[in-house]
Amino acid sequence: MGSIPIGRIAGFPVSVNWSVLVILWLFTWSLASTLPGTVPGYSTWAYWLAGVCGALILLGSLLAHELTHAILARRAGVEVFDVTLWLFGGVTRLGGEAKTPQGAFRIAVSGPLMSLALAVVFAGAAYGLGALGVAHIVLGVAWWLAGINLLLGLFNLLPGAPLDGGRVLKAYLWRRYGDPVRAAVGAARAGRVLAFILIALGLVEFLAGVLVGGVWLAFLGWFIFAASREEEAQVTTQQAIAGVRVADVMTAQPHTAPADITIEDFIQRYLLGDRHSAYPVADRDGSIIGLITLAQLRGVAPSQRAATLVREVAIPLPQVPTAAPHEPLTALLQRLGPGCGNRALVVSGGQLAGIVTASDLSRLIDVYRLASPHPRVGH
Ligand SMILES: [Zn+2]
Structure with a gap:
């Protein structure tokens, strides 16, 4: 719905949903308004230009995260329909599941690992460029990219479906129970608990005066809640039709x-x-x-x-x-x-x-x- 195809990368059809404009704006705004505090002395337009560049590179990082999932899925023999960037980052639509818990684990954990690796790369770049005497505003953007990628990697590892950490949890439960359905229900329920915690934290932040951050966190929690419920319904449907030919x-x-x-x-x-x-x-x-x-x-x-x-x-x-x-x-x-x-x-x-x-x-x-x-x- 409302997605614009932008071509194929590594053989996967990639598209961008219009809602990406919302996060592009949020990233640009947040970077352009924090940079003057960390690297003072530039003109307003320089901060906004840096904000736009940083936001675009961050979208590229999100895409790298998704493509890593897609590549690992293909390697595990799972069909990849497409990769889409949208409001909450990216989605890789798969045509099925890995055959083994190990395969499922690798697909799930690869994306956050890519984000963490990118955090290290951006931090290294900021460090190296600093030694070369590159303009401070560029270093500010590189540090920001390192920080956000670190946050993204860690956030996605939170153990509740539909987050990557929830899929990691599912792979673990699958290995433990030997039953993918029971594991999926466990991961979906963990996702619901996680969603309530995020919504509560969002409310606390909001009441403490962090308005945008609080609303965003609550919104994210609500999204995770809806997605985990959807996932549980899907799994129970599969269970219900298990004997049907x-x-x-x-x-x-x-x-x-x-x-x-x-x-x-x-x-x-x-x-x-x-x-x-x-x-x-x-x-x-x-x-x-x-x-x-x-x-x-x-x-x-x-x-x-x-x-x-x-x-x-x-x-x-x-x-x-x-x-x-x-x-x-x-x-x-x-x-x-x-x-x-x-x-x-x-x-x-x-x-x-x-x-x-x-x-x-x-x-x-x-x-x-x-x-x-x-x-x-x-x-
Ligand atoms: Zn991911």
Whole structure:
């Protein structure tokens, strides 16, 4: 939502959410207003220029933190969807989990370690540049960057999901209990406790007169609270649907669309008067070559509809998640991504057996939540 793609770094799609402007402003303002105290004697515009440069380098540091998570995830065999910078720093969206507690631990701990390493690098740079007699304002920015990266590294290691420290805790509990679900619930609950502590500290700060800092801390606590609850709900859902197979939720024998009709024909003959919004695309010999959804149709200008074939705009089969009918649904859920609108084709013996759609899934999850109001998650 509201994210602007800025390209690929190390093979990962990176985007920036508009809310980054808020932290860019906060960082700039906080640096520009503290520098006159630590390195006096410069003009106002010099402090603001230093503030902007420092804030941009800090965003770069946040990106380095996220990319470290992404690289370690890729190394552990976990798919990385994308990396986004936003209000509270960065998010790396992963398409699943590490297979082992050790892998999960490495992915979680790598980001904070990168922040701590950057703190050392900036402090070293400030020290070295100071010896070379570089302008004091530059040193002030370098020390500030070292300080904030140190703070970021330590803060992220606080033990509560969704913070990195919470994932470290989860990996530890996973190793101890041998059960990733129970570990995830433990880490999510620790996250809730942490959130209450942050909110309380924020209120105390606010009452003590540190207005912006207090509000920020309380806001951060509230965000962690919401995220940890969301995480616990996700885990309990997974638990609830643990025995469900793909075949139980798929729409069997879905309508297919021929690859060689035009988009115009496809809309007239298939989409109108049918309730489906995604169709497997079949070649002349009946083999499935891809998937077409409303999202692809929106990309074709109305004037081009009569001249464009379904096969030209369909998502090619290798990019569509597929599943076997007997596969557990939880395994498929980890592979589903936003690319195909949370849809997957179900294939059995090389033949199309069904399609799983987001509406099938959300209905199923609602039903199972109704059916098991007291999830069997232990303490
Ligand atoms: Zn992190």
